[in-house]
Amino acid sequence: MTPNRTAFVFGDRTLTYADIHERTTRLASRLRDAGVRDGDRVAYLGPNHAAFAETMFATHLLGGIFVPLNFRLAAPEIAYMLEQSGATVLIYGPQCAETVRALPDPSVPLTIVALTSPAAGERAYETWLSQGDPAPIDVPVALDDVALILYTSGTTGRPKGATLTHGNLIWNTFNVIIGVDVASDEVTLISAPLFHVAALDQTLLPTFIKGGRSVIMPSWNVDECYDLIDKHRITWMFGVATMFAALARSPRWAAADLSSLRHLMSGGAAVPASLIRTYQDRGLVFCQGYGLTETAPGATFLEASESTRKVGSAGVPVFFASVRVVRHDLTDVAVGEPGEVLIKGPNVTPGYWRNPEATAAAFSEGGWFHSGDVATLDEEGHLYIVDRVKDMYISGGENVYPAEVEKVMSEHPAVAEVAVIGVPDAKWGEVGRAFVVRRPGADVTGDELRDFLLGRLARYKIPRYVDVVDDLPRTGSGKLRKPELRNRV
Structure with missing residues (x-):
């Protein structure tokens, strides 16, 4: 409909919809040459880049399944996801070169494509793509066919691969x-x-x-x-x-x-x-x-x-x-x-x-x-x-939802971020422990924060302990990693 309209801007580079059409078709032909067929998995590892979308669209042109990976994970975690998904192609950004080098030999042959500076045995993304065939590809894809495998944050145990269909x-x-x-x-x-x-x-x-x-x-x-x-x-x-x-x-x-x-x-x-x-x-x-x-x-x-x-x-x-x-x-x-x-x-x-x-x-x-x-x-x-559900704790027989406590604590002008967990207590079974990041230039003590909560929350919801910290641990998607906070206690 609008081939000359800009689709993506990445740094100083601009790609139109016509550019994306041609580039993804060429890339799809190279993936097909690498053996990718209907239902096969293609993985991408790296920070945000136009190549992320190109790889996804090219995979879908072949009826394949796209597997985006969290580039902040370590090599053993990435290796598990590649193995569990059965990916046969991995395209990665230069920031992840060290991680890719540390991957063990996969049980399934893996074609590796580097956006820049490929190692021995790897392909260079732009060169590989440019040599692809621009002829249209027509592989039927149904609404119920799997389009993506997205691995959950994995804050507890092995991450699960949630499948999302084209529908x-x-x-x-x-x-x-x-x-x-x-x-x-x-x-x-x-x-x-x-x-x-x-x-x-x-x-x-x-x-x-x-x-x-x-x-x-x-x-x-x-x-x-x-x-x-x-x-x-x-x-x-x-x-x-x-x-x-x-x-x-x-x-x-x-x-x-x-x-x-x-x-x-x-x-x-x-x-x-x-x-x-x-x-x-x-x-x-x-x-x-x-x-x-x-x-x-x-x-x-x-x-x-x-x-x-x-x-x-x-x-x-x-x-x-x-x-x-x-x-x-x-x-x-x-x-x-x-x-x-x-x-x-x-x-x-x-x-x-x-x-x-x-x-x-x-x-x-x-x-x-x-x-x-x-x-x-x-x-x-x-x-x-x-x-x-799993973050709720019980103090003196009463359910306490940390998010409720966090919401009220965040209303204090000195609080930039806060996370609350339940910790064991001899008298009450569990009590709250808050980890607080202060706003720049602000100062506040645990006692001051507890006084602030009086009258705003029931007493059993007010954290017994308050730790002032520099930052809070987070997953690649920005969610709090509360298990790490529990390990600090």
């Missing part, structure tokens, strides 16, 4: 376009890692299908983000709460021209209401959504028209999905009562790659997917995420 991606894209009013003149900043489902499925793919422009950041950097917003007149961006908090803490915040931004969207973890209001005070539309890798990822979304009235809510179910909040016996909760979130719809994964046990455990009768997240519903059906 999952399409229905999620429809949901985004309905909820966000994505326009054909969209200029979207891809600032979160593309191996994470939100950056890929919530921003890049919806922008691409509308003929918009995606400006790809190799990695997150606050100053570069400000520069790109100004240079390209960015209209839409997604980020996790920590990214938006960092932007608001920057010395450039007060004077920056952010007038081009039409939508700011966040997910991955609950966003403090105080942070949302910081953006709203600048006249910016800040919307939350809720979802998981397994739901492609959108399950609920708060539309712009509700972003002020329902601050802190993750919204209502996306148009093409159903969401319930249930008790342990799978009956629906009352208004305000915490329960587990269940999701059903054409955006929901069919299961985990080569893991029937995990797949069976994730679904209940009727095809409802168990999120493992705790939420409440208000009288209008808006969802409020409370916490992960």
Whole structure:
């Protein structure tokens, strides 16, 4: 439809839709020469790059399955994912050369392609691609065919490979376009890692299908983000709460021209209401959504028209999905009562790659997917995420949801970030321990924070211990790694 419109901007390079068509067709022919056929897996390892999207599209042209890998992982973790997925091709960025060199010999022959500086036995990406055949490729692909294998964060045990079908991606894209009013003149900043489902499925793919422009950041950097917003007149961006908090803490915040931004969207973890209001005070539309890798990822979304009235809510179910909040016996909760979130719809994964046990455990009768997240519903059906089921702890017989405590603690002006876990206690069974990162130039003690919580939270919810730390451990997708915090205790 619009071959000469810009599809991707990466550094100083601009690629049109016609460029992407030709390049992905050439790359697909080279993958076919390497033996990739319908259902075969092609992996990508590296920071955000236009080659990420090219590799994904080329794999799909052949009916193959794309496997994006977290470039922050160590060689043994990457080796497990390559082995478990059965990938036959690995394309990687120069930042991951040391990791690739450390990989053990795979049980399945692996064609390795380097974006730059290939080692002996490897291919050079640009040379390899340019020599491909530009003739159209026509491999039938069905909606139920697997498009992606996305490995979960793996904060406990081995990560699982969540499969997403082409239908999952399409229905999620429809949901985004309905909820966000994505326009054909969209200029979207891809600032979160593309191996994470939100950056890929919530921003890049919806922008691409509308003929918009995606400006790809190799990695997150606050100053570069400000520069790109100004240079390209960015209209839409997604980020996790920590990214938006960092932007608001920057010395450039007060004077920056952010007038081009039409939508700011966040997910991955609950966003403090105080942070949302910081953006709203600048006249910016800040919307939350809720979802998981397994739901492609959108399950609920708060539309712009509700972003002020329902601050802190993750919204209502996306148009093409159903969401319930249930008790342990799978009956629906009352208004305000915490329960587990269940999701059903054409955006929901069919299961985990080569893991029937995990797949069976994730679904209940009727095809409802168990999120493992705790939420409440208000009288209008808006969802409020409370916490992960596994993060809840019991103090003196009372359930404590750390996310609730974190939300209130984050309202203190000296607190930049906070994470709360349950730790053993001889008297109460468990009590809270908070890890607090202070705002630059701010000072606060544990006693001051506990006093701040008095009257705002029940006494049993107030953390017994408060540790002031420089930073919090996070996964590649920006989520807190609470098991690491427990190891510090």
